[in-house]
Amino acid sequence: xxxxxxxxxxxxxxxxxxxRKQASAVSGPARERILQAAEHLFAEHGMSGVGLRTITAxxxxxxxxxxxxxxxxxxxxxxxxxxxxxxxxxxxxxLLAECTKAADGSPALENILDAFVRPTLTxxxxxxxxxxxxxxxxxxxxxxxxxxxxxxxxxxxxxSSKMFIEAIVAALPEIPRPDIEWRFHFMLGSMFxxxxxxxxxxxxxxxxxxPGDAQRALHxxxxxxxxxxxxxxxxx
Amino acid sequence: xxxxxxxxxxxxxxxxxxxRKQASAVSGPARERILQAAEHLFAEHGMSGVGLRTITAxxxxxxxxxxxxxxxxxxxxxxxxxxxxxxxxxxxxxLLAECTKAADGSPALENILDAFVRPTLTxxxxxxxxxxxxxxxxxxxxxxxxxxxxxxxxxxxxxSSKMFIEAIVAALPEIPRPDIEWRFHFMLGSMFxxxxxxxxxxxxxxxxxxPGDAQRALHxxxxxxxxxxxxxxxxx
DNA sequence: ACATCAAACAAACGACTGTTTAATCTACCC
DNA sequence: GGGTAGATTAAACAGTCGTTTGTTTGATGT
Numbered sequence: 001x002x003x004x005x006x007x008x009x010x011x012x013x014x015x016x017x018x019x020r021k022q023a024s025a026v027s028g029p030a031r032e033r034i035l036q037a038a039e040h041l042f043a044e045h046g047m048s049g050v051g052l053r054t055i056t057a058x059x060x061x062x063x064x065x066x067x068x069x070x071x072x073x074x075x076x077x078x079x080x081x082x083x084x085x086x087x088x089x090x091x092x093x094x095l096l097a098e099c100t101k102a103a104d105g106s107p108a109l110e111n112i113l114d115a116f117v118r119p120t121l122t123x124x125x126x127x128x129x130x131x132x133x134x135x136x137x138x139x140x141x142x143x144x145x146x147x148x149x150x151x152x153x154x155x156x157x158x159x160s161s162k163m164f165i166e167a168i169v170a171a172l173p174e175i176p177r178p179d180i181e182w183r184f185h186f187m188l189g190s191m192f193x194x195x196x197x198x199x200x201x202x203x204x205x206x207x208x209x210x211p212g213d214a215q216r217a218l219h220x221x222x223x224x225x226x227x228x229x230x231x232x233x234x235x236x
Numbered sequence: 237x238x239x240x241x242x243x244x245x246x247x248x249x250x251x252x253x254x255x256r257k258q259a260s261a262v263s264g265p266a267r268e269r270i271l272q273a274a275e276h277l278f279a280e281h282g283m284s285g286v287g288l289r290t291i292t293a294x295x296x297x298x299x300x301x302x303x304x305x306x307x308x309x310x311x312x313x314x315x316x317x318x319x320x321x322x323x324x325x326x327x328x329x330x331l332l333a334e335c336t337k338a339a340d341g342s343p344a345l346e347n348i349l350d351a352f353v354r355p356t357l358t359x360x361x362x363x364x365x366x367x368x369x370x371x372x373x374x375x376x377x378x379x380x381x382x383x384x385x386x387x388x389x390x391x392x393x394x395x396s397s398k399m400f401i402e403a404i405v406a407a408l409p410e411i412p413r414p415d416i417e418w419r420f421h422f423m424l425g426s427m428f429x430x431x432x433x434x435x436x437x438x439x440x441x442x443x444x445x446x447p448g449d450a451q452r453a454l455h456x457x458x459x460x461x462x463x464x465x466x467x468x469x470x471x472x
Numbered sequence: 473a474c475a476t477c478a479a480a481c482a483a484a485c486g487a488c489t490g491t492t493t494a495a496t497c498t499a500c501c502c
Numbered sequence: 503g504g505g506t507a508g509a510t511t512a513a514a515c516a517g518t519c520g521t522t523t524g525t526t527t528g529a530t531g532t
Contacts, residue, residue, distance in 0.1 A: 030509075044381055049284040052490060062511050067491060069509095129381070139379045143432040145280055145365070145372070150435060161440055181445040182456035185437040186426035193425025196379035199386055201421040204397055209417040220418035224464040231463035234456055266479075287519060298481050303521060305479090473532100480527070489518060496511065502504085 031069045033059040035083055038076055040127070043136035047077060047149075074148055084124065084134045085156035091119035092160045096167060109171045110226050116164045117191050117221060121214040130212020135195035142192045172229060179233045187225050194221065267305045269295040271316055276363070279372035283313060283385075310384055320360065320370045321392035327355035328396045332403060345407045346462050352400045353427050353457060357450040366448025371431035378428045408465060415469045423461050430457065 037058035041050040052073060056063045070076040095115035099107040124132045141149040161184075169180050194211040201209045211217050273294035277286040288309060292299045306312040331351035335343040360368045377385040397420075405416050430447040437445045447453050 046282055046284060046380075048282060051488065053488080062509095063490095064492080064512090065510070073490065136379075136381070142429070142434055142436065143372075143375045143379050144282075145432075145434055150439075153436065154439060158440065165440065178444055179456065181437065181441045182453075183460050184440075185429065185445055185447065186457060186460055188437070189427070189429025190422035190425035193378065193421065193428055196381075198378055198381055200378065200389065201417065201424070203386070203390060204394065204401065204420075205417045208414055209421055211421065217418075220415065220470055221422060223467050223470055224419050224422055227467035228460040228464040231459050234459055288521085289518080298479095299520095300482090300522080301480070309520065475532080476530080478527105478529090481525080483523080483525105485520105485522070487519075487521105489516100492515070493513085494511100495513100496509100498509075499507095501506085 030059070030061050030065055034061055034066060034069065034076070035080055038080055039084065039137065040133045042077065042080070043127075043133040043140065046140055047073075077148070078152060080134075080137075081152050081156050085138075088119045088123050089157060089160045091123060092116060093163065095119065096164065100167070107167070107171065109168065109229060110222050112164065112167050112171055113187070113222050113225050113229070114218065116160075116187075117225075118218060120191060120195060121217060129197075130210065131195065131197035131214075136197065139192040139196035142188070168229065174233075175229070176233050180229070183225075183229050186228065190221060190225065266295070266297050266301055270297055270302060270305060270312070271319055274312055274316055275320065275373065276369045278313065278316070279363075279369040279376065282376055283309075313384070314388060316370075316373075317388050317392050321374075324355045324359050325393060325396045327359060328352060329399065331355065332400065336403070343403070343407065345404065345465060346458055348400065348403050348407055349423070349458050349461050349465070350454065352396075352423075353461075354454060356427060356431060357453060365433075366446065367431065367433035367450075372433065375428040375432035378424070404465065410469075411465070412469050416465070419461075419465050422464065426457060426461065 034055065037055050038050075041055055041058060052066050053063060055076075056065060059065075066073070066076055070079050092115060095118065096107075096112065099111035099115055103111070120135060120138075121132075124134050127133050127136075138153070141153055144150070165180065165184055168184065169175075169177055172180065194217050197211045201211060270291065273291050274286075277291055277294060288302050289299060291312075292301060295301075302309070302312055306315050328351060331354065332343075332348065335347035335351055339347070356371060356374075357368075360370050363369050363372075374389070377389055380386075401416065401420055404420065405411075405413055408416065430453050433447045437447060
C-alpha cells in the first residue's frame with residue numbers, strides 16, 4: 001500500500017485493514033492496469049459477475065495485488081470511481097461555467113443540457129463495442145438498489161447534479177421546481193440508457209440508431225430533452 | 237421432470253438434460269414459489285448476485301428443485317420472463333388497439349405513449365420499497381450487454397416495441413423515422429430508469445420526486461415525452 | 473394391491489469465491 | 503555492503519457457486 005508506516009506489533013489484521021483503506025497517491029503501473037481491467041470487466045459483466053482472478057489475469061498481476069492496493073473488491077470499485085468520475089464531474093462544471101459566462105449569466109437550456117450530458121458520453125477511451133466502459137459501468141450502477149452503488153454514485157455526482165438542477169430551474173422560471181425535478185429524472189434515464197448501449201435499439205431499428213455514436217446521440221438527445229423540459233407544467 | 241418417457245438405457249446425463257429443457261405445463265405450488273422468490277432476489281441483487289441456495293431458501297424449496305423445474309439458473313430466468321412479460325406486452329397491445337379504435341384509427345400521441353409505458357409501471361404486485369420487482373429486473377437487464385439478457389428481452393418485447401414505433405411514426409407524419417427511432421430510445425431510457433427506482437432522484441430532491449409512485453410518474457412522463465417526440469426534426 | 477411417475481429430498485461434485493498469510497523480489501538510502 | 507520500505511508473489515484459507523447424483527415421498531390410475 002502507499003503508506004506502510006506502522007507494521008503491527010498490535011492486532012495485525014485490523015491494523016492492516018486500516019492501512020489499506022487509504023490507498024492512493026503514489027502507485028506503480030500495476031495499480032493502473034488493475035483499474036483498467038476492472039473498468040472493462042465490471043462494465044461488461046457487473047460487479048458480482050467478475051471474480052478477482054479474472055481481473056488480475058487480465059491485468060497480468062498477482063491475485064493478492066487487489067487486496068494489497070485497494071483493500072477489497074468494494075475498495076477497488078470505490079478507487080475506480082475516484083479515478084474516473086472526478087474528471088467527468090469537473091468537465092461538467094467547467095462547461096456550465098463556460099456557457100453561463102458566454103451568455104452573461106443566463107445560458108440557453110440547450111447549452112446547460114449539453115454541458116451535463118456531453119462529458120458523460122465523450123470523455124474517456126472508446127471501447128471496441130462502442131461507447132465507453134466507464135459509462136456502461138455507471139449505467140449499471142444507476143439501476144442498482146444496492147447501498148454501495150448508491151453511495152458511490154452520490155459521492156461522485158451529487159454535487160454537479162444539484163448544480164445543474166439549479167441551473168435549469170433558473171433557465172426556466174415558468175416551470176415549477178417539482179416538474180423540473182421529474183424531468184431531470186427522465187433525462188438521467190435517457191442518458192444512462194444511452195451510456196449502457198445495450199444493443200437493443202440497434203436491433204429494433206436494424207442498426208440505424210446507434211447510441212455508441214456519441215456525437216449523433218447528443219445531436220438528437222439535446223433537442224428532445226429541451227423540448228420536454230420546456231413543455232407546459234402539468235396541472236395539479 | 238415433466239416428461240419422463242424414455243428412462244435411460246442410453247446416456248443418462250444428456251437424456252435427462254433434454255427432458256428438463258421442456259419443463260412447463262403442469263406445476264405444483266413449488267414452481268410458483270420459486271418464480272416469486274427469484275423475481276424479487278434477481279431484481280434486488282442481479283442474476284449473478286444471488287445464488288440458487290438463497291432462492292430456494294426464500295422459496296422454502298429444496299436446492300435441486302430449480303434444476304428439476306427449470307433445468308438451470310438461466311432457464312429459471314427465461315421461465316420468469318415467459319410468465320411475467322407476456323401479460324405486460326399483451327396489455328400494451330390491448331391499450332394501443334383500444335385508443336386506436338376510440339380515435340377512428342389515428343390516436344393521439346399521448347395515448348400511444350401511455351399505452352406503451354403504463355402496463356410496465358402498473359402491472360404486477362407492488363414491492364415494499366416502491367415499484368415492481370419485475371420492472372426492476374427488466375431495468376437491470378436493459379443495461380446488460382450479455383447475450384442471454386438481450387435474447388430474453390428481445391423475445392419478450394420486440395414485437396410490441398416495433399408495433400409502437402410504427403404507431404408513433406404514423407401519428408407524427410412530419411417527423412422522419414430516424415428521429416422517431418432515436419426518441420423511442422430516449423423514451424426507453426426514461427421508462428427503464430423509472431422502473432429501476434434506484435432512489436437517486438429521491439436523494440437529489442429530498443424525497444419530493446418518487447418514481448415508485450406510478451400514477452404521478454406517468455402524469456409527468458407522458459407530456460414530457462410527447463413534447464420531445466413532437467419537437468422539430470434535427471437537421472441533416 | 474400394485475405399478476407408475478412427477479415431485480421433493482439429502483448429499484456430494486469440482487470449480488470458483490474473496491481474502492489472508494508469509495516468503496520473495498526490487499530499489500533506494502545510509 | 504547492509505538495511506529496509508515497498509511491491510509482488512505462490513499458496514492456502516474457509517466458503518459458496520451451479521449442477522448432478524441416487525433415493526424417497528405421495529398421489530394417481532388400474
